[in-house]
Amino acid sequence: MTKGGRAYSLTCYTRFEVVPFYMPPNTTRILVVPPETASPSSSPAPDSSSTSAAKRSKLRRIVALSVSIVAALVLVMACVIISIKIRISGRIPFQSMIGKQYNKPVDKIEELLGNYGSMAPKRYKFSYLKKITKTFAEKLGEGGYGMVYKGTLSDGHPVAVKFLHDMIGNGEEFVNEVISIRRTSHVNVVTLLGFCLEGPKRALVYDYMPNGSLDRFIYADNSKETLGWDKLYEIAAGIARGLEYLHRGCNTRIIHFDVKPQNILLDQDFVPKIADFGLAKLCNPKESYLLSMTGLRGTVGFIAPEVFSRRFGTVSTKSDVYSFGMVLLEMVGGRRNLRASVERESEVYFPDWVHDHLAQFGSLHSLDLGSGETEETAKKMASIGLWCIQIWPASRPTMSKVIEMFDKSADQVGIPPKQFLYSHISDDSGEQQNETSSYEERN
Structure with missing residues (x-):
C-alpha cells in the first residue's frame, strides 16, 4: 500500500505518492538501500584511505572555523577603532565611497x-x-x-x-x-x-596693557590724585568712542553686554581699550554675578533693566549705554554706585545722591572737586551718566549722542528726570514711560 493522494476535477486530475508511479520510456530505475537495511555482506570494509579522508575533512572544518573566528574578531576590532576615530575627529570614513563630502x-x-x-x-x-x-x-x-x-x-x-x-x-x-x-x-x-x-x-x-584695568584706579583712595580729572575725562570719552564703534562702526553690530571698569584696559598712555566684547556669546561663566546666555548677561550693578525684564523694553545697543552710564558715575564718585557701608542712607545709591545735588544745588561741591574747571568736568560727566542710566531704553541717548554730549557744556547737557532703577517704579509701566522724556526730545 502506497502513501499519497489524488485530486479530481472536471478538467484536471492530480496524483502524488512517496514512490515513483510512472516510468517514462528508456529510463533506468535506481534502487537506494538505506544503511540500516543493507546486508552486512554488501558493506565495504573500512581501510586506511577512508580514515585519512575523514581526518582531512575534520581538519578542514577546524581550520575553516578558526579562520572564521579570527576574521570576526578582526572585523569587530576594526569597527571599534573606526568608531573611536569618528568620535575623536568628527569625520565619517570612506566618504568617497558613499558619495558625500564630510570634513573634519x-x-x-x-x-x-x-x-x-x-x-x-x-x-x-x-x-x-x-x-x-x-x-x-x-x-x-x-x-x-x-x-x-x-x-x-x-x-x-x-x-x-x-x-x-x-x-x-x-x-x-x-x-x-x-x-x-x-x-x-x-x-x-x-x-x-x-x-x-x-x-x-x-x-x-x-x-598687553601695562596699566591694567580701570577699576584699579577709580576705586583707589587717591584715584583723583593719581589720574586727575582731565585724564578721567579723556578715558570716559575714549570708552564712549569705542562703544560707538562697536555699535555702528564695525562690519557687524556688536553689543558688549558686560561693560564695566574691569573690562576697560589702559595702555602705557592711559588710553582706554574695551575688552571682552563678543565673549558673552561663547562663555557660560561660573560666578554668580555673571549670568549665562540662557538668563541674564552682564554684571550686577551694570546690567540694564531690559536685560533681566522685558517689561522695560527690548535688549539693544541701549543696554550698553546703560552700563556705560554706571561706569561713568563710578568714575565721578570714585566708589561703587551701590554701597551699603556709607553712614547716611541718602548716599547708599550714588546716582540718587548725584541727581539730588545737581537738581538742588547745581553742583557736586561735596566731592571736594577743587577748581571751577574740575567742577565743570565732574558735573558734565555726572550729567551724561544720569542720562545714560534712565530706566527706559528710549529715554537714553545713543552712543553717538553721548559723544556729542562730551563736546557740550554741563549746562547744555542738563539733567534728566529722576527715574532710575533703584528709585520707586510705578506699576503702570506704560504711563510712566510716557512721562519720561528722552535726551533727543529735550535737545
Missing part, C-alpha cells in the same frame, strides 16, 4: 581662517602659550570668562593671554566669533593677536 571640524576651521588671509588671527598651540606665560606664573586678573596671565612672545612682544573656561558651542562657532573680534580695529578697542583651540582648551591672546 579642523578642516572647516582651517578653511575659515584661510578665507580671511592676513586678517585671520594667528593660531597658537596650548603648549606654546603655557611656555610664554612661564606656566601661568604672572596672573593679571580673573573674571567670569577666565583667567588672564602675562606672557612674552618669541619676538619679545608682551601679551596678555586669557584662558577661557565653560565654553559653549563647537570650535567652528568659537573661531567665527574670534574672527569677528579680530576684524575690529579702533584705538579704543583692544587688539586680538591670536587664539588657541585644542579640544576643550581655548584661549585668546591680546596686546
Whole structure:
C-alpha cells in the first residue's frame, strides 16, 4: 500500500505518492538501500584511505572555523577603532565611497581662517602659550570668562593671554566669533593677536596693557590724585568712542553686554581699550554675578533693566549705554554706585545722591572737586551718566549722542528726570514711560 493522494476535477486530475508511479520510456530505475537495511555482506570494509579522508575533512572544518573566528574578531576590532576615530575627529570614513563630502571640524576651521588671509588671527598651540606665560606664573586678573596671565612672545612682544573656561558651542562657532573680534580695529578697542583651540582648551591672546584695568584706579583712595580729572575725562570719552564703534562702526553690530571698569584696559598712555566684547556669546561663566546666555548677561550693578525684564523694553545697543552710564558715575564718585557701608542712607545709591545735588544745588561741591574747571568736568560727566542710566531704553541717548554730549557744556547737557532703577517704579509701566522724556526730545 502506497502513501499519497489524488485530486479530481472536471478538467484536471492530480496524483502524488512517496514512490515513483510512472516510468517514462528508456529510463533506468535506481534502487537506494538505506544503511540500516543493507546486508552486512554488501558493506565495504573500512581501510586506511577512508580514515585519512575523514581526518582531512575534520581538519578542514577546524581550520575553516578558526579562520572564521579570527576574521570576526578582526572585523569587530576594526569597527571599534573606526568608531573611536569618528568620535575623536568628527569625520565619517570612506566618504568617497558613499558619495558625500564630510570634513573634519579642523578642516572647516582651517578653511575659515584661510578665507580671511592676513586678517585671520594667528593660531597658537596650548603648549606654546603655557611656555610664554612661564606656566601661568604672572596672573593679571580673573573674571567670569577666565583667567588672564602675562606672557612674552618669541619676538619679545608682551601679551596678555586669557584662558577661557565653560565654553559653549563647537570650535567652528568659537573661531567665527574670534574672527569677528579680530576684524575690529579702533584705538579704543583692544587688539586680538591670536587664539588657541585644542579640544576643550581655548584661549585668546591680546596686546598687553601695562596699566591694567580701570577699576584699579577709580576705586583707589587717591584715584583723583593719581589720574586727575582731565585724564578721567579723556578715558570716559575714549570708552564712549569705542562703544560707538562697536555699535555702528564695525562690519557687524556688536553689543558688549558686560561693560564695566574691569573690562576697560589702559595702555602705557592711559588710553582706554574695551575688552571682552563678543565673549558673552561663547562663555557660560561660573560666578554668580555673571549670568549665562540662557538668563541674564552682564554684571550686577551694570546690567540694564531690559536685560533681566522685558517689561522695560527690548535688549539693544541701549543696554550698553546703560552700563556705560554706571561706569561713568563710578568714575565721578570714585566708589561703587551701590554701597551699603556709607553712614547716611541718602548716599547708599550714588546716582540718587548725584541727581539730588545737581537738581538742588547745581553742583557736586561735596566731592571736594577743587577748581571751577574740575567742577565743570565732574558735573558734565555726572550729567551724561544720569542720562545714560534712565530706566527706559528710549529715554537714553545713543552712543553717538553721548559723544556729542562730551563736546557740550554741563549746562547744555542738563539733567534728566529722576527715574532710575533703584528709585520707586510705578506699576503702570506704560504711563510712566510716557512721562519720561528722552535726551533727543529735550535737545
